[in-house]
Amino acid sequence: MIVIAHLSDPHLxxxxxxxxxxxxxxxYLKAFRTPVDVVLVSGDLTDHGLAAEYDxxxxxxxxxxxxxxxxGNHDVSAPLRAGLADxxxxxxxxxxxxxxxxxxxxxxxxxxxxxxxxDYGLLTGGTLTWLHGVLQQPFDGPVFVAMHHPPLxxxxxxxxxxxxxxxxALAAVLxxxxxxxxxxGHVHNAIVTSFAGHQxxxxxxxxxTIPLPFxxxxxxxxxxxxxxxxxxALHIHYPSEPLQTLYRFP
Ligand SMILES: [Fe+2]
Ligand SMILES: [Fe+2]
Numbered sequence: 197m198i199v200i201a202h203l204s205d206p207h208l209x210x211x212x213x214x215x216x217x218x219x220x221x222x223x224y225l226k227a228f229r230t231p232v233d234v235v236l237v238s239g240d241l242t243d244h245g246l247a248a249e250y251d252x253x254x255x256x257x258x259x260x261x262x263x264x265x266x267x268g269n270h271d272v273s274a275p276l277r278a279g280l281a282d283x284x285x286x287x288x289x290x291x292x293x294x295x296x297x298x299x300x301x302x303x304x305x306x307x308x309x310x311x312x313x314x315d316y317g318l319l320t321g322g323t324l325t326w327l328h329g330v331l332q333q334p335f336d337g338p339v340f341v342a343m344h345h346p347p348l349x350x351x352x353x354x355x356x357x358x359x360x361x362x363x364x365a366l367a368a369v370l371x372x373x374x375x376x377x378x379x380x381g382h383v384h385n386a387i388v389t390s391f392a393g394h395q396x397x398x399x400x401x402x403x404x405t406i407p408l409p410f411x412x413x414x415x416x417x418x419x420x421x422x423x424x425x426x427x428x429a430l431h432i433h434y435p436s437e438p439l440q441t442l443y444r445f446p
Pocket of ligand 2: 240382
């Protein structure tokens with residue numbers, strides 16, 4: 197059995213409210229009778245991409261289990277690499293931050309969909325060529341593709357301004373590949389859908405939730421519901437069985 201704790205969008209910004217919401221998740225994980233095998237944080241790690249914010253996150257992340265991180269549109273590559281070097285597979289300042297990591301018998305293809313200075317997501321042609329090669333490599337175990345921007349249209353007037361672009365080209369690469377699930381963040385919602393024949397599992401936003409237009413309005417007519425509890429996904433893989441995902445809002 198492999199248990200992945202999938203966290204997303206903590207948006208740490210030096211405030212108590214952001215830190216406390218992340219701590220609701222990390223304290224829940226800390227109390228597990230058996231620790232999870234790996235923690236994945238799928239982007240918007242910080243709110244402004246500042247060095248101090250990455251230092252804060254590094255101090256908050258669990259120290260006793262492997263932690264994987266990927267950037268989101270609120271992140272900035274150079275300070276992320278400097279502040280979270282212990283959680284990455286290579287040093288440097290370069291953008292984008294793509295990684296292929298093997299943890300607990302699973303392979304994680306961690307894609308950086310962020311575009312410096314922009315909020316939409318994009319995987320370039322060069323990245324897609326590389327991804328095609330990675331996904332053709334045989335692997336005896338589950339393979340997860342993780343990225344911040346999910347390949348979907350949310351049908352939300354604001355969030356749809358910042359989608360993952362060039363989804364058709366990504367679909368062409370992912371179709372038919374041996375992928376257990378695509379793990380995403382960005383839309384601040386526990387969301388389950390499919391793309392290119394694969395399951396897409398989005399983790400809730402730790403910092404806030406974004407209701408859809410038909411849901412009850414949030415106070416002050418804002419886009420974010422900061423009161424909805426922070427949550428996470430637990431992806432549980434048993435050999436030869438379909439993936440099981442639990443959503444928890446501790
Ligand atoms: Fe976010
Ligand atoms: Fe985002």
